[in-house]
Amino acid sequence: MAGSIALSELAALKHQRMKTCAELQQRSRWRPPYALVTALELQAIELPRLSNRCRRWKSSVVVAVPRPAERYRVQGVTSVVWSFPLDTVMVERQFLCTSPACTWAMFAAYLDLEELIVLADSMMRRNGRLRRTTLDELAAFLDAAESQAQTEGMRMFSGYENCRRALLMARSGTDSSMESRTRLAVMKYGLDCPQVNYPIAVRNSKALYLDLAYPEFKICVEYEGSHHAGQWLSDTRRRQAIEDEGWRYVQVTKLDIGDDESERALAERIAKHIREVTGKHVELTGRKTILQVCDARGLRRKPWYERLQFEPLLPVDRFIDHVADELDSIA
Structure with missing residues (x-):
């Protein structure tokens, strides 16, 4: 955002x-x-x-x-x-x-x-x-x-x-480099790749696009940069509209990205929401390198909702065709 x-x-x-x-x-x-x-x-x-x-x-x-x-x-x-x-x-x-x-x-x-x-x-x-x-x-x-x-x-x-x-x-349809870095940061601790700019309908408004989303759990992750008071008011209304639709909202700023401790804390916040939604334990991994995040074996693993035997709350697009083609080319 x-x-x-x-x-x-x-x-x-x-x-x-x-x-x-x-x-x-x-x-x-x-x-x-x-x-x-x-x-x-x-x-x-x-x-x-x-x-x-x-x-x-x-x-x-x-x-x-x-x-x-x-x-x-x-x-x-x-x-x-x-x-x-x-x-x-x-x-x-x-x-x-x-x-x-x-x-x-x-x-x-x-x-x-x-x-x-x-x-x-x-x-x-x-x-x-x-x-x-x-x-x-x-x-x-x-x-x-x-x-x-x-x-x-x-x-x-x-x-x-x-x-x-x-x-x-890589994902098409992103809005900012910090959103991209946020997406990669949470994956370093074993979370699935969130969807980018996931559209949702809100009451009395046009569709909103969530920066990053886990629709299977109705959890959104929104990056908020520095801005003026008018923008802050707009973002507050946006957050309220998102939460009114039943989404759990995770706010991210530049203080949450850039060092191991802050990024792990962010991943823990998301994992905590997943545990609350599913009632199942979600164990984060140790910090992975970006090379390990891109490892083919990890990308082929089952998503968290399947491992937790949880019925997705909303449809999930796992980018399967694109990833499969690239995995084949690397192999």
Whole structure:
């Protein structure tokens, strides 16, 4: 519900980057596609959390070239070599960029697995004005790269395995990066993957979309960022409307995400609600790594409501087809 960079902020960053790139194009005829951080900014895609190595790219313009020999020296430009399919899109009819799928794959060498998942989510927002790609397009790009590697006898690009793992956990239709991080945080303690933006009907109002939901237990998890008093009043009314429909409400802020102790406490709050709904004991696991969260064996396990022999209160979409396809591709 909150915590994401607003559309207006992304638009401002885009126009600022467009100005920089326009100035560069006026003084140089070199036209390789913009890539990585520059490509994200030009396409108004929220940046993931960058490592120190990547942060320096924010002060320059990053471009992609297919071979080291094409890394020309141009002031203010950083060149990265990408030997795989160089899919491109044109922004505002004048800025050639690597496509979202290509940009995401390129980032795999520089991001940890969790931020790679968060970036994929950011490219597939529920807001159509911010949606840049789909899970199918991301998977298709990886398939094309793998086919090229097999045909040409090449090694796969750095981070390819993490891309495949990330597709197991990426979800389309999200609203913010902090919602994505919340989703992953609770899974590190053995909870099922909650559904994103689950729609519910409320009295005297249009449908509401819950940030994260366990509809089988009618438990919702809402991330609330910092906001002004008017937004607080709106959120209070929203919470009341959700609870009036019989949902248990778990509020999350930035204080609940980012360290082991706080994230375990959040998972315990959710588990406590599940115990109250089902009357059954729910045992959390020790903290898993994000790699363990993406482990194929864990993803194939029965959901909690089946293990507890509990009849779901509302229908559950477990993303089965998508996950099954990706598990097969990894195998």
